[in-house]
Amino acid sequence: MRRSSRWWNLAVLAVAVGTLQAGLGACAPASGVHTAIEIRGSANCPVVPAGGGPVYLELLVRTDDIRRPERRPVNLSVVLDRSGSMGSQQKIENARAAVRALIDQLQRGDFFSLVIYDEEVEVVCPSARVRNRERLRRIVDEISPRGWTNLGGGLIEGIREAERHAREDYVNRVILLSDGLANRGITDPARLGKLTARAARHGISLTTMGVGWDFNENLMVSLAEEGGGNYYFIESPRDLASVFRKEFDLMGDVVASAAVIELRLDIDVRVRDVIGYSFDHNGDRCSIPIGDLVAGEERSIIVELELPAGKGRKRLAAGSVSAGRSARSSSFTTSVAYAEDLARVEQERDLNVQARADVALSTRQVEEAMAALDDGDEAEAQARLEAAQSSLERSAAVAAPGAAGELLQDQKDKLEDYKRSVSEEGRRAKKAIHYDNYRTQKKK
Numbered sequence: 001m002r003r004s005s006r007w008w009n010l011a012v013l014a015v016a017v018g019t020l021q022a023g024l025g026a027c028a029p030a031s032g033v034h035t036a037i038e039i040r041g042s043a044n045c046p047v048v049p050a051g052g053g054p055v056y057l058e059l060l061v062r063t064d065d066i067r068r069p070e071r072r073p074v075n076l077s078v079v080l081d082r083s084g085s086m087g088s089q090q091k092i093e094n095a096r097a098a099v100r101a102l103i104d105q106l107q108r109g110d111f112f113s114l115v116i117y118d119e120e121v122e123v124v125c126p127s128a129r130v131r132n133r134e135r136l137r138r139i140v141d142e143i144s145p146r147g148w149t150n151l152g153g154g155l156i157e158g159i160r161e162a163e164r165h166a167r168e169d170y171v172n173r174v175i176l177l178s179d180g181l182a183n184r185g186i187t188d189p190a191r192l193g194k195l196t197a198r199a200a201r202h203g204i205s206l207t208t209m210g211v212g213w214d215f216n217e218n219l220m221v222s223l224a225e226e227g228g229g230n231y232y233f234i235e236s237p238r239d240l241a242s243v244f245r246k247e248f249d250l251m252g253d254v255v256a257s258a259a260v261i262e263l264r265l266d267i268d269v270r271v272r273d274v275i276g277y278s279f280d281h282n283g284d285r286c287s288i289p290i291g292d293l294v295a296g297e298e299r300s301i302i303v304e305l306e307l308p309a310g311k312g313r314k315r316l317a318a319g320s321v322s323a324g325r326s327a328r329s330s331s332f333t334t335s336v337a338y339a340e341d342l343a344r345v346e347q348e349r350d351l352n353v354q355a356r357a358d359v360a361l362s363t364r365q366v367e368e369a370m371a372a373l374d375d376g377d378e379a380e381a382q383a384r385l386e387a388a389q390s391s392l393e394r395s396a397a398v399a400a401p402g403a404a405g406e407l408l409q410d411q412k413d414k415l416e417d418y419k420r421s422v423s424e425e426g427r428r429a430k431k432a433i434h435y436d437n438y439r440t441q442k443k444k
Helices: 010-024 091-105 133-141 151-164 189-201 217-227 237-252 342-348 351-374 378-393 403-442
Strands: 003-005 035-043 047-049 053-063 074-081 111-117 121-129 171-178 204-211 228-234 254-265 270-274 280-282 285-294 298-307 313-322 327-329 331-339
Touching: 035 254, 035 313, 035 331, 047 053, 047 342, 053 254, 053 285, 053 313, 053 351, 074 091, 074 151, 074 237, 091 133, 091 237, 111 133, 111 151, 121 133, 121 151, 151 171, 151 189, 151 204, 171 217, 171 237, 171 254, 189 204, 189 217, 189 285, 204 217, 204 237, 217 228, 217 403, 228 237, 228 254, 228 285, 228 403, 237 254, 254 270, 254 298, 254 327, 270 285, 285 298, 298 313, 298 351, 313 327, 331 342, 351 378, 351 403, 378 403
Parallel strands: 035 327, 047 331, 074 111, 074 171, 171 204, 204 228
Antiparallel strands: 003 121, 035 053, 053 298, 111 121, 254 285, 254 313, 270 298, 280 285, 313 331
């Protein structure tokens, strides 16, 4: 049975959000096996100037490397763009092949749904346990390109389908694929982001895949970040099957869904930024959603803090990870000492943390360069990339032996490649640079 619907206004979004909240209220994001999550917090400067100023706190999150003999069951909703532009460069043919291969990997205990969209949204496979793969393949083979791009409507319906069978012992995931700009239905990134963030908080994560050169990478990245999943830039449609396979393999290794770092800050310590992540800072509390965690993962997150002037010792922050009932998290407390002697500040500096902080800061400058490219200002983009390179060259860790120095050199080499790409390709270079920068930020 197929269901078709149109989504044209914000009233419909409100209905969808209400349904999602009601349906997911009892579903906590967790796995059936207890998972240990370790978190550590380390400052780039354990000793800080008496006058205060910026300090970079590295949050290092690690998960157990537990490989199950059988993967966790999945509740998967695929949302596929079938707009007219998918008819070029064999995109729709490769997308159909990728979805067919994905169906072949599903097991009888899995739930699967398929939503397609142009200016209309159609649920061609309502969410159900996988029973008849051949029937699913035939449905996929009937998909053909037409019309415009109601991405928002497709996304809402995909989340609705995933919500129907969301379970705490399943990996609940929506995969959204598009090759074009959202030009019908709900197109406001902020409103779509709120919807995906709400779904993520209830254990349904979103992965986005942009195909070719005409989709809105800013939207697709922000949706993946708000949705707690992954983002992929797929330059060639021929790579669709391998990317789907990679995403499915990662889903099998998920050990914690909708993970959130919870920080409690000391008095007058202020969060200026969490590089590459959204955050909610309210008084002495800061929440940082970090999405799904997979087995054996190690993720470094840099928090930019502003410290007041002081003396003696001061606690920066205490923190832990919240990730459902079956995930056990360690906690940490990080403190610093004030000093009048700036030489002591430099002597005590943690060069490894400093190097990772400086690389993270450079990724923020790359984002600014990409924004300049969006505005058509190639000269400004080059200037931002130059500034990022100069900042790395001035890093206190630039001459450090071992991993710290190598990390900075690798990032300087990337920035040189980015500058060359912008010079040679202009605006066209942006998607590849943006994707590489995203992967550097997320350690993916």
